[in-house]
Amino acid sequence: xxxNDKYRNRELVQRTIQxxxxxxxxxxxxxxxxxxxxxxxxxxGLNDLLPExxxxxxxxxxxVCVTSLELLDKAIAIASHKDVIFTSYGDxxxxxxxxxxxxxxRASGGDVRVVYSPIEALKIARDNPEKQVVxxxxxxxxxxxxxxxxxxxxxxQGLDNYSMLVSHVLVPPAMHAILSSPMNKVQGxxxxxxxxxxxxxxxxxxxSKKYEVPITVTGFxxxxxxxxxxxxxxMLENGQFQVKNxxxxxxxxxxxxxxxxxxxxxxxxxxxxxxxxxxxxMSGWKxxxxxxxxxxxxxxxxxxxxxxxxxxxxxxxVLQGQKKPFECPAFRTICTPQNPLGATMVSSEGACAAYYxxxxxxxx
Amino acid sequence: xxxxxxxxxxxxxxxxxxxxAKIDYSGVEVEVCLEATPEANVDEYVxxxxxFTISRLSEGEANETLDILREIxxxxxxxxxx
Numbered sequence: 001x002x003x004n005d006k007y008r009n010r011e012l013v014q015r016t017i018q019x020x021x022x023x024x025x026x027x028x029x030x031x032x033x034x035x036x037x038x039x040x041x042x043x044x045g046l047n048d049l050l051p052e053x054x055x056x057x058x059x060x061x062x063x064v065c066v067t068s069l070e071l072l073d074k075a076i077a078i079a080s081h082k083d084v085i086f087t088s089y090g091d092x093x094x095x096x097x098x099x100x101x102x103x104x105x106r107a108s109g110g111d112v113r114v115v116y117s118p119i120e121a122l123k124i125a126r127d128n129p130e131k132q133v134v135x136x137x138x139x140x141x142x143x144x145x146x147x148x149x150x151x152x153x154x155x156x157q158g159l160d161n162y163s164m165l166v167s168h169v170l171v172p173p174a175m176h177a178i179l180s181s182p183m184n185k186v187q188g189x190x191x192x193x194x195x196x197x198x199x200x201x202x203x204x205x206x207x208s209k210k211y212e213v214p215i216t217v218t219g220f221x222x223x224x225x226x227x228x229x230x231x232x233x234x235m236l237e238n239g240q241f242q243v244k245n246x247x248x249x250x251x252x253x254x255x256x257x258x259x260x261x262x263x264x265x266x267x268x269x270x271x272x273x274x275x276x277x278x279x280x281x282m283s284g285w286k287x288x289x290x291x292x293x294x295x296x297x298x299x300x301x302x303x304x305x306x307x308x309x310x311x312x313x314x315x316x317x318v319l320q321g322q323k324k325p326f327e328c329p330a331f332r333t334i335c336t337p338q339n340p341l342g343a344t345m346v347s348s349e350g351a352c353a354a355y356y357x358x359x360x361x362x363x364x
Numbered sequence: 365x366x367x368x369x370x371x372x373x374x375x376x377x378x379x380x381x382x383x384x385a386k387i388d389y390s391g392v393e394v395e396v397c398l399e400a401t402p403e404a405n406v407d408e409y410v411x412x413x414x415x416f417t418i419s420r421l422s423e424g425e426a427n428e429t430l431d432i433l434r435e436i437x438x439x440x441x442x443x444x445x446x
Contacts, residue, residue, distance in 0.1 A: 002370060007430075012430075016436060089414065122380075126380070139414070145400040146414040194411065198400075198418050198419075248425040248429060249425040250422075256419055262399065
């Protein structure tokens, strides 16, 4: 039995749900930021066990979903070069671009490979010196140490045929954007445990204070999720606006200092376009000037991209927690995991994919 | 992508000057990069993201959180019996 298995104890789950029911006295809207948590809630059926006063709003924490159409189209253009081996995390391959996806590039003869880690992409670059190897560096703070390391090592080892198309996004600026929207309903947050494992949770304190929202750092097992809800509900009921840590076995206040050092060696903050949401100031990371030689956007001339988004898909509103997937006319009709219109139907962290997979359209 | 998986370190070594480890995920062995948790030891649990360890799992903290939950359980039961 691993440490995490203990966090699936049925009896403790039932008791914690009872404690949540005993605590809640009114309607509360709580956002789980991380798409992995959206799936975990549904996978374990926890959302059906929570009292109806608690409404979960699904957040934008799905890197595949928020990677901008422009960058995806650039990825498709780069991957179509005949001397390029294009490498990416698997989910990205089926996300629809303006005209096609990365899978169709592969079907037309492009060398597009799924890798588990950018360290694999480095190995491919080492083994194929006559090719340009490009890695699609997407993700939140969680994948940043891995992506940053690959560029640092490529630079140290003189792997000049390696480069990265960087699409890093950051959680705290997205929370600012959600909370300052006039449409906002969110009253409390479950902060993504693994983002906090890397970054710590100091940067959430000013958000909690400014917008008067409780924030609970939350893990991914059933008891982790319920403890996150319980702590958030307790703070909401008591009018407390603090940041608490319900995932201390993995998250320290200061985060992983070594990982942060790796990230800041390679990346600096920049404005970032989020698919379906728009530009959020200082919400991304780009390669620092000393690593620009490894920036695929600079290495390949892909500035002339014209994007075209689906007119039906409402994934932007889903990502901002303003609509539920079943409110989209395309959901389950013309948009399915086999033929997705938007990235939220593709990704294993996308809300539409979760609703589709776990049958959440049956009773709304 | 945020769904990090905890695994147990079986072996630590270097490839091309990069600190790597063999991790056991309940019977399945996978190679991961250990550069962000260089102080992690064999038999320790770590959380892995994108083939990269991002955090060492504290067994002490894990048990403490469970104790808090059991405490709630005890209070619930006492209230139930009253």
